[in-house]
Amino acid sequence: MTAKELRQKYLDFFKSKGHAIIGSASLIPENDPTVLFTTAGMHPLVPYLMGEKHPEGTRLANCQKCIRTTDIDEVGDPTHHTFFEMLGNWSLGDYFKKEALSWSWEFLTSPEWLGLDKNRLAVSVFAGDEDAPFDNEAFEIWRSLGVSEKRIARLPKKNNWWGPAGITGPCGPDSEMFYWAGASDQVPESFNDDNDLWVEIWNDVFMQFNKREDGSYELLTQKNVDTGMGLERVLTLMNGLDDNYKSELFANIISKIEQLSGKKYGESEATTRAMRIIADHLRAATFIMADDKGVPPSNTDRGYIVRRLIRRAIRYGREIGIAEESWTKEIAKIVAHDYAGVYQELGRNIDKVIDWLKEEEAKFKKTIEKGEAELEKLLSSGARVTGGHAFDLFQTYGFPLEMTKEIIAEKGGEIKNEEEFAEKLARHQELSRTASAGMFKGGLADASEESRRLHTAAHLLLAALRKVLGDHVYQKGSNITAERLRFDFSHPEKMTDEQNKEVERLVNEAIERKLPVTWKEIGLEEAKKEGAMGVFEAKYGAKVKVYTIGNEEVVSKEICGGPHVENTAELGHFTIQKEESSSAGVRRIKAVLS
Numbered sequence: 071m072t073a074k075e076l077r078q079k080y081l082d083f084f085k086s087k088g089h090a091i092i093g094s095a096s097l098i099p100e101n102d103p104t105v106l107f108t109t110a111g112m113h114p115l116v117p118y119l120m121g122e123k124h125p126e127g128t129r130l131a132n133c134q135k136c137i138r139t140t141d142i143d144e145v146g147d148p149t150h151h152t153f154f155e156m157l158g159n160w161s162l163g164d165y166f167k168k169e170a171l172s173w174s175w176e177f178l179t180s181p182e183w184l185g186l187d188k189n190r191l192a193v194s195v196f197a198g199d200e201d202a203p204f205d206n207e208a209f210e211i212w213r214s215l216g217v218s219e220k221r222i223a224r225l226p227k228k229n230n231w232w233g234p235a236g237i238t239g240p241c242g243p244d245s246e247m248f249y250w251a252g253a254s255d256q257v258p259e260s261f262n263d264d265n266d267l268w269v270e271i272w273n274d275v276f277m278q279f280n281k282r283e284d285g286s287y288e289l290l291t292q293k294n295v296d297t298g299m300g301l302e303r304v305l306t307l308m309n310g311l312d313d314n315y316k317s318e319l320f321a322n323i324i325s326k327i328e329q330l331s332g333k334k335y336g337e338s339e340a341t342t343r344a345m346r347i348i349a350d351h352l353r354a355a356t357f358i359m360a361d362d363k364g365v366p367p368s369n370t371d372r373g374y375i376v377r378r379l380i381r382r383a384i385r386y387g388r389e390i391g392i393a394e395e396s397w398t399k400e401i402a403k404i405v406a407h408d409y410a411g412v413y414q415e416l417g418r419n420i421d422k423v424i425d426w427l428k429e430e431e432a433k434f435k436k437t438i439e440k441g442e443a444e445l446e447k448l449l450s451s452g453a454r455v456t457g458g459h460a461f462d463l464f465q466t467y468g469f470p471l472e473m474t475k476e477i478i479a480e481k482g483g484e485i486k487n488e489e490e491f492a493e494k495l496a497r498h499q500e501l502s503r504t505a506s507a508g509m510f511k512g513g514l515a516d517a518s519e520e521s522r523r524l525h526t527a528a529h530l531l532l533a534a535l536r537k538v539l540g541d542h543v544y545q546k547g548s549n550i551t552a553e554r555l556r557f558d559f560s561h562p563e564k565m566t567d568e569q570n571k572e573v574e575r576l577v578n579e580a581i582e583r584k585l586p587v588t589w590k591e592i593g594l595e596e597a598k599k600e601g602a603m604g605v606f607e608a609k610y611g612a613k614v615k616v617y618t619i620g621n622e623e624v625v626s627k628e629i630c631g632g633p634h635v636e637n638t639a640e641l642g643h644f645t646i647q648k649e650e651s652s653s654a655g656v657r658r659i660k661a662v663l664s
């Protein structure tokens with residue numbers, strides 16, 4: 071089975087159960103300041119799981135691109151990735167446990183769909199605690215589907231509770247499905263969560279709770295279903311393979327790495343691990359950079375993750391003997407070639423990715439040269455290099471600990487007090503975590519009132535910018551916390567003070583006029599014809615929500631998921647705090663409401 075067939079089968083199945091198929095959203099979450107990347111298919115759907123109406127209805131399914139960096143250190147084994155595709159189906163206050171579990175079982179086992187051997191499947195349900203009781207309902211549904219009691223594990227929150235995607239938001243008990251990846255004549259009678267040969271393949275989450283900032287749970291207004299199936303894992307087992315990196319999704323990437331390094335995948339454990347890391351990291355970095363809201367490598371937030379992925383890949387490239395000057399772009403080209411049929415943005419944006427990779431590789435090379443020179447100095451002074459020295463090299467030049475170790479090992483030595491590195495790093499991270507804690511406050515993830523107001527202000531701001539600066543102004547991104555709005559837009563030069571004042575005045579005028587904010591649901595083409603502004607086309611379905619501000623005289627009309635205030639009178643006073651450059655041709659405004 072190919073990845074294309076698997077995606078199609080999944081979507082066809084859920085279409086046959088009345089689901090609308092929606093596109094993958096951007097990897098950069100819109101208006102959720104609590105996380106850097108889209109981590110699951112449910113993530114872009116948070117407002118709808120919280121009760122907003124979705125224009126495509128109450129049953130949705132898709133294949134969503136996701137990034138999870140929490141597992142970055144596990145990458146290198148056969149199953150972990152930082153980037154992966156998640157197949158998912160959702161009920162927004164529509165069907166619940168019975169349908170969700172029965173359909174999952176049907177899709178997995180029916181010969182018409184995946185046709186997996188029932189004897190190789192096992193499941194788990196939530197065991198219950200002070201937040202929610204034992205999920206007897208899910209347990210009974212599994213039994214009625216024919217799953218033996220010994221294959222239904224009851225597990226605690228650590229295993230059988232999913233969410234929220236960020237710090238706050240929808241979550242709930244879940245029920246997971248596992249496939250026996252060992253020999254078919256050795257399937258154990260009982261399911262045991264500790265045995266790695268039972269591979270988790272699908273997760274049905276019963277999203278009935280909202281986690282609040284204080285850590286408590288409140289019931290949502292509606293009962294939802296959120297499911298997530300890892301495409302890479304299922305593809306691997308459908309093809310009887312024991313390693314995701316042997317699947318068709320990685321074939322071209324790995325073969326390019328083999329060609330560049332002159333080594334063979336599988337020839338040694340170290341080589342295999344290095345090749346997996348390179349393949350995973352460059353695939354992830356390419357997807358992040360090639361997103362329509364893509365970010366280049368840098369030293370902050372998302373850019374730092376991109377930098378880390380690329381530099382780690384380069385370092386492992388060195389380890390397996392890749393000597394070429396600028397090679398990471400060769401992998402990116404393959405990723406774009408392999409995936410552009412499914413994710414068109416990879417085709418659209420690959421030139422930009424190639425430029426960024428070339429630049430980043432040159433920068434890293436300089437870093438390495440400087441670090442190596444410093445290290446040489448240290449060594450020739452006769453000093454024993456310590457973990458503390460290694461940390462200073464890392465801190466000043468971004469020179470990785472592993473490289474320090476490598477160079478010293480080449481000279482037949484080893485680092486003294488290596489643990490100093492980890493100690494200093496932990497202290498440093500503690501400080502920067504405190505500094506960025508502000509970033510995790512509030513946000514649309516909990517649909518807080520402040521961010522709702524700022525979100526409406528963002529629409530007024532765009533309209534005012536277009537009026538004052540011209541029709542070349544489009545929204546390029548936005549980030550809303552409970553305290554402020556950050557808004558990126560296309561404009562080639564710094565705004566003058568007069569333009570700034572005029573934009574502010576127009577927004578405040580719209581606020582003072584107490585204009586109604588209304589929405590309707592129409593076809594995407596019709597919305598465009600009506601002149602509604604849109605931002606990130608890729609994720610729109612056939613039907614969209616259009617928010618209008620004003621009545622006879624329309625001030626703003628935008629395609630948007632919401633939520634918004636009902637009247638501009640709720641906004642108070644709008645002030646632009648800062649206008650600055652964001653990147654080439656893009657300006658950034660920071661604004662507040664008081």
Ligand code: GLY
Pocket residue numbers: 110111112232273275296297298299
């Ligand atoms: N949101 C479901 C999952 O990630 O498994």
